[in-house]
Amino acid sequence: MITISKISKRNKIDIEGSSPWIDMSYVDWSCITKDYTPKGYKKHEVIYHQQDNPDCVYLVKKGRVRLDIYGFNGEKRSLFIAEAGTFFGELSTIDEMPNMCSATAATYSIVYSIPKTRFIEELSKNYEFSFSILKMMSKKIRLITTQIKQLSFNDSNYRVCYALTSLANQYGSKTPEGYYKLNIKFTHQEMASLTGLSRVSVSNILLNLASKGIIDKDEGFVIIIDMNRLSNYLLEN
Structure with missing residues (x-):
């Protein structure tokens, strides 16, 4: 289980409890x-x-x-x-x-x-x-x-970042480099269906996160390189 230092215990429980x-x-x-x-x-x-x-x-x-x-x-x-x-x-x-x-x-x-x-x-x-x-x-x-x-209050970026953080809590394992690798694969369409977005929107958001050095991929598995930036986005929004 990943401990995210930037997220309070209460918020961390909320994220774990609402993983899709x-x-x-x-x-x-x-x-x-x-x-x-x-x-x-x-x-x-x-x-x-x-x-x-x-x-x-x-x-x-x-x-x-x-x-x-x-x-x-x-x-x-x-x-x-x-x-x-x-x-x-x-x-x-x-x-x-x-x-x-x-x-x-x-x-x-x-x-x-x-x-x-x-x-x-x-x-x-x-x-x-x-x-x-x-x-x-x-x-x-x-x-x-x-x-x-x-769907009522959060934008598309928040929904995808929230889903990634939920998956990290449930399926993430820490790599020797200090990154978090998700031990589960999902398609962009699956993420789109779960977040109420289009596949194109999800693909663009994931590409943007990758271009900022927040996530990467290894043999189809998402790696969260900068967990602090991902969790800070949730706190700020």
């Missing part, structure tokens, strides 16, 4: 997965569509699943990316309405399908399971609240 990459691999879900065999999904394979009402709740065992919403004109906005240990599709089980977004494998992913009746049964009898689900849903609410805040 949700990873809950530290939770033991075996109480509900032990009787089921996960299924593999190819990259870009759709698991369910927006407004579908499947009979299952899904849990990522391995890989990354992207949750997207589509407008009437076909425009797409990504809500979050579910990584290992993260459920998705649970909301429709609770409110008994169709899913509000589509779920697509962002990489090859192995996913459990848990029947809704089994999910509700475990919620009703297992306090630890229920509390873990609440914590996961809280992460999602914080994330979506942050997205609304950024």
Whole structure:
């Protein structure tokens, strides 16, 4: 975990809590997965569509699943990316309405399908399971609240810098040179969908950050060379 000295503890927690990459691999879900065999999904394979009402709740065992919403004109906005240990599709089980977004494998992913009746049964009898689900849903609410805040009040540069800082906290490792390398790859389109920007805008912002010596790339992985300048931008804005 990276400690960013220029950001207060409170702000650092806010950044970590609102990363669009949700990873809950530290939770033991075996109480509900032990009787089921996960299924593999190819990259870009759709698991369910927006407004579908499947009979299952899904849990990522391995890989990354992207949750997207589509407008009437076909425009797409990504809500979050579910990584290992993260459920998705649970909301429709609770409110008994169709899913509000589509779920697509962002990489090859192995996913459990848990029947809704089994999910509700475990919620009703297992306090630890229920509390873990609440914590996961809280992460999602914080994330979506942050997205609304950024769309309402922050410019495009801020959104991309915020996303990079979030990724550094979650997936960054310090190099011998004192830089921070993100141990996860993402496309400009993925970043655009998560920040509500166009791919061209994201590409231009990343190029600008690179020209200023703030970031670089190594074999497709982003390296944050100057974390202080990146975090200072967030504080100033």
